[in-house]
Amino acid sequence: xxxxxxxxxxxSIQEGENLTxxxxxxxxxxxxxxxxxxxxxxxxxxVTVVTGGEVKKLKRLTFxxxxxxxxxxxxxxxxxxxxxxxxLCAGLGGxxxxxxxxxxxxxxxxxxxxx
Amino acid sequence: DxxxxxxxxxxxxxxxxxxxxxxxxxxxxxxxxxxxxTMMQGLELLAYFRNRAPLDDSGxxxxxxxxxxxDATLATLKIQPSEPRDSAVYFCASAKIGGVETQYFGPxxxxxxx
Numbered sequence: 001x002x003x004x005x006x007x008x009x010x011x012s013i014q015e016g017e018n019l020t021x022x023x024x025x026x027x028x029x030x031x032x033x034x035x036x037x038x039x040x041x042x043x044x045x046x047v048t049v050v051t052g053g054e055v056k057k058l059k060r061l062t063f064x065x066x067x068x069x070x071x072x073x074x075x076x077x078x079x080x081x082x083x084x085x086x087x088l089c090a091g092l093g094g095x096x097x098x099x100x101x102x103x104x105x106x107x108x109x110x111x112x113x114x115x
Numbered sequence: 116d117x118x119x120x121x122x123x124x125x126x127x128x129x130x131x132x133x134x135x136x137x138x139x140x141x142x143x144x145x146x147x148x149x150x151x152x153t154m155m156q157g158l159e160l161l162a163y164f165r166n167r168a169p170l171d172d173s174g175x176x177x178x179x180x181x182x183x184x185x186d187a188t189l190a191t192l193k194i195q196p197s198e199p200r201d202s203a204v205y206f207c208a209s210a211k212i213g214g215v216e217t218q219y220f221g222p223x224x225x226x227x228x229x
Contacts, residue, residue, distance in 0.1 A: 105158035107156075
């Protein structure tokens with residue numbers, strides 16, 4: 001089974017601060033996705049990164065895919081209370097169960113932005 | 116705004132009882148996934164279907180879990196008999212597979228087995 005390790009598990013910071021969360025694996029994925037999940041809801045896709053070294057920006061969020069396609073990071077600038085949630089990374093194209101389309105998820109980073 | 120729907124949203128049952136969870140994928144999506152989320156294990160893929168055919172169910176305990184797609188608008192996940200360790204949130208997701216695709220998740224069924 002290919003694992004995705006996310007760090008930190010929990011992060012609580014003040015509004016306006018910057019933060020980075022990480023997603024690491026010993027395996028290569030064809031692409032990697034970041035999701036945000038709010039309480040009582042399913043995960044919602046934020047971004048998909050495909051090419052090693054790729055950087056994508058979504059407003060104050062910056063996503064980077066490692067050169068070797070084994071790791072990724074999410075950087076949030078000037079965090080706001082609305083950014084609070086569970087951030088999950090998920091790898092595609094590496095599921096050891098046989099199907100190429102199922103996502104392998106990390107356990108997530110619980111992020112709290114305090115006003 | 117097309118969404119994946121799941122019923123029931125919450126289910127409390129006693130050990131040994133049968134549980135059926137239902138999912139309506141987004142119209143036109145040909146791939147349906149079932150995931151389970153717990154605090155300890157996070158989100159895990161249980162099974163998935165493409166064009167209603169099961170492609171992979173290796174993540175699912177075979178002795179008590181079964182997944183089916185009676186038609187293109189309905190996917191079901193059954194647990195019989197249920198056990199306390201099955202308590203979790205079960206998510207259905209659908210996608211229109213053709214490349215690097217987006218999986219759209221439903222709101223989940225929160226299951227508690229006493």
